[in-house]
Amino acid sequence: MEVILNDQNFEAEVLKSDVPVLVDFWAPWCGPCKILGPIVEELAKDMEGKPVKIAKMNVDESQDIPPKYGIMSIPTLMIFKGGEVVDQMVGVTAKDTLVEKLTAQM
Amino acid sequence: MERLIIIGAGPAGYTAGIYASRADLKPLLFAGPQPGGQLTTTTEVENWPGSDQGILGPDLMLKLKAQAEKFGTRVSEETVTSVDFSSKPFKVSTDKQAYEAETVIIATGASARRIGLASETALFGKGVSACATCDGFFFKGKEVAVVGGGDSAMEEATFLTKFASKVTILNRTDKFKASKPLLDRAKENPKIAFIENVQVTEVLGVEAGHVTGIKIKNTVTNEESEMNVDGLFAAIGHVPNTELFKGQLDLDALGYLVTTGPGDVKTKIEGVFACGDVMDKKYRQAVTAAGTGCMAALEAERLLTHRSFGASENSGK
Numbered sequence: 001m002e003v004i005l006n007d008q009n010f011e012a013e014v015l016k017s018d019v020p021v022l023v024d025f026w027a028p029w030c031g032p033c034k035i036l037g038p039i040v041e042e043l044a045k046d047m048e049g050k051p052v053k054i055a056k057m058n059v060d061e062s063q064d065i066p067p068k069y070g071i072m073s074i075p076t077l078m079i080f081k082g083g084e085v086v087d088q089m090v091g092v093t094a095k096d097t098l099v100e101k102l103t104a105q106m
Numbered sequence: 107m108e109r110l111i112i113i114g115a116g117p118a119g120y121t122a123g124i125y126a127s128r129a130d131l132k133p134l135l136f137a138g139p140q141p142g143g144q145l146t147t148t149t150e151v152e153n154w155p156g157s158d159q160g161i162l163g164p165d166l167m168l169k170l171k172a173q174a175e176k177f178g179t180r181v182s183e184e185t186v187t188s189v190d191f192s193s194k195p196f197k198v199s200t201d202k203q204a205y206e207a208e209t210v211i212i213a214t215g216a217s218a219r220r221i222g223l224a225s226e227t228a229l230f231g232k233g234v235s236a237c238a239t240c241d242g243f244f245f246k247g248k249e250v251a252v253v254g255g256g257d258s259a260m261e262e263a264t265f266l267t268k269f270a271s272k273v274t275i276l277n278r279t280d281k282f283k284a285s286k287p288l289l290d291r292a293k294e295n296p297k298i299a300f301i302e303n304v305q306v307t308e309v310l311g312v313e314a315g316h317v318t319g320i321k322i323k324n325t326v327t328n329e330e331s332e333m334n335v336d337g338l339f340a341a342i343g344h345v346p347n348t349e350l351f352k353g354q355l356d357l358d359a360l361g362y363l364v365t366t367g368p369g370d371v372k373t374k375i376e377g378v379f380a381c382g383d384v385m386d387k388k389y390r391q392a393v394t395a396a397g398t399g400c401m402a403a404l405e406a407e408r409l410l411t412h413r414s415f416g417a418s419e420n421s422g423k
Contacts, residue, residue, distance in 0.1 A: 030147045033165040034164035039183075060243070071233035072244045072337070092141060092230030094183045096202075099151055 002044045003055040007064040010057070015083040017053055020105040022098065024056040025066055025076045033075045036092045040077075041096050052102050081105050107206045108134050110406050111198050112179075113186050113350075114213030115171070116143025117392045118382025121399030122211045122406075123174035123181075129407045131257040132178050134207075136200060138185045142167035143215050144383070145392060147237040154392055159312060166392070183251075191354045191375050208413075210407040212351065212363065216344035216390070217384040221253060225309040226338070227406035233317025234309060234338050241337070242269045250337035251276055251320060253306055260288040266339065267297040272331070274299045276306065278325060309338055346384045355380075362387050371402040379405055407414045 003013055007022065014021045024040045026033035037056075044054035059066045069078065069085065071073060078102060079087040087101050110126050112119050115137035126133040145151065145163035152160045157280040161169075161378065175181060184200035218236050220226060226234050235241040238252075242265060250270045252263040255277035261274045275292065281304040282289050292298050304322045311318035319334045346362045348355075355373050356364040361382040366372045371379045381398035383390050 027240075027243065029243075030237075031140075031148060031162065031164040032237065032240060034162075035142045035146050035167065041272070070232060072233050072316065073235050073237070073241045075230060075240075092139075092146070094139075094185070096183060 001048075001054075002041060003053055005055050005057040005062065005065075010065050013053070014054060016090065017080070019053055020081045020086070020102060021053040021055055022102055023078050024054075024081065025059050025071050025074055025078070026056060027058060027061070027074055030068045030074050030092045036075045036077075039092070039095050040098075043098050046095070046099070051106055060072075076095040079105055081095050082105045102106055107195055107208065107412055108132075109207070110134070110209045110211065110403075111136070111196075111205060111207040112211045112213060113198070114143070114347075114382065115141045115181070115214055116140065116145065116167070116213060116382060116395060117170060118215070118395035118399035118402075119143075119213035119383075120167070120174045120179075121172035122213060122381060122403040123179035124177060125356055125400050125403035126173035126211075126406060127174060127179040127329045129403070130178070131178070131410065133211075133403075133405075134205070135174065135179050135181045136184050136186050136198075137181055138214070140215075140217070141183070142171075144218075147218075147239065148297060153393060158397075162414040175313040186350060189350055189354065191378055192302045193341050194377070196377065205314070209409060210379070211399075211402045212355075212373075212380045212384055213234070213377065213382045213395075213402070213408060214347040214350070215395075219256075219340070219343045219345050221306055221340050221342070223306070223309060225312050226340075229309050229317050229338075232315060233311065233336055234340075236340070238265050238341075240337050242266050245270045245337045247271050249274070249334065251306075251333065251335045251343060252339045253277075254341035254343075255279070255281070256283040256341065256343065257285055257288050260284045260292040262339055262341050263292055263298050264295060267295055270297070270337070272297055272299065274301060275333070276301050276304050276322065278305055279303060286390060306338070306378045315380045344383070344390070346387070348384060358362070358387075360387060371405055377409060389398075 077089045110133040112135040148163035150160045190197040249272045308321040363385040379402035382395035382403040
């Protein structure tokens with residue numbers, strides 16, 4: 001299951017998470033985000049039971065956090081570990097690539 | 107061995123998939139690095155026949171994909187890294203494994219052209235954007251530049267004025283390729299400024315981690331100057347995605363795949379077909395791409411049917 005993030009729960013769910021977190025920054029009006037959405041959803045299913053968290057943040061609804069991380073293009077995917085950004089991808093990314101990048105952080 | 111491999115997941119590739127799977131060829135389609143193709147970075151598509159209420163580009167692509175899969179097209183996320191058409195069966199290698207196929211349909215499309223600067227690549231996603239409709243939102247109250255003089259430059263600039271406080275259109279010459287209505291609409295927009303005869307020579311802000319400005323050079327006087335902008339959008343045309351096929355198929359001077367005749371989808375190698383924007387520099391529409399995708403699938407089907415008959419004829423001699 002994907003965790004739905006907002007400005008309020010970001011710190012608890014992402015920065016203080018015990019496990020690496022992949023965050024999909026998206027918005028409903030962004031075309032490529034619609035293509036990436038189902039890929040991330042599937043990723044969340046595949047990673048069930050593994051020590052990682054898959055989350056998404058709607059940048060239209062939450063406008064405090066995205067600028068803090070310099071988001072100027074969506075979709076952007078970031079992997080957080082120990083409260084820090086350890087990897088970042090811009091644009092639609094294949095599921096296999098995401099699995100690889102997440103596994104590297106586990 | 108596959109009967110048909112389709113490379114590309116835009117309107118051309120998916121339409122080829124729909125036709126080929128309905129003909130029971132069980133095609134394998136490689137979606138590659140940009141599933142959905144160029145339409146995924148657009149908003150409303152108003153000229154797709156049958157969608158009188160308009161349809162969002164990404165929605166159209168998801169529907170085409172579902173339709174292709176419904177009839178048995180297998181869609182793989184893999185990206186094709188090399189092909190070998192020198193002998194049959196054809197070989198197609200992806201980032202994961204190697205495949206063999208009796209026929210191949212190339213529908214790799216075209217990608218937005220980049221300016222080609224190292225600083226542009228470094229700041230991609232940090233103020234340099236390839237998708238105005240996706241990223242305009244991040245430039246609320248900021249100043250941005252749009253490079254280009256064609257229809258898409260005018261459309262992007264006009265769209266960006268919804269968010270940006272100022273949009274400057276930078277054109278290489280003093281002639282604009284844009285159609286008159288789009289050019290006029292941009293010229294009448296008080297938020298849009300025009301600078302002619304310039305090219306971007308550097309994107310500034312690599313050390314800051316985001317775009318802070320650009321260096322521009324006047325193409326007539328060679329005079330260089332700097333401009334403060336927070337965002338840079340390039341709308342300077344498209345390049346066909348034909349790198350994979352260099353040396354194996356004929357490309358024209360602009361890099362487009364050459365087919366055996368106008369309105370034809372056959373390449374010089376029997377069994378290899380091309381459709382969509384990768385072979386069409388003239389129309390480049392979703393519906394023309396779908397049209398040639400259909401043609402390529404019908405030709406592949408014809409060849410495969412003919413070949414199996416041919417084989418039995420030969421064995422009877």
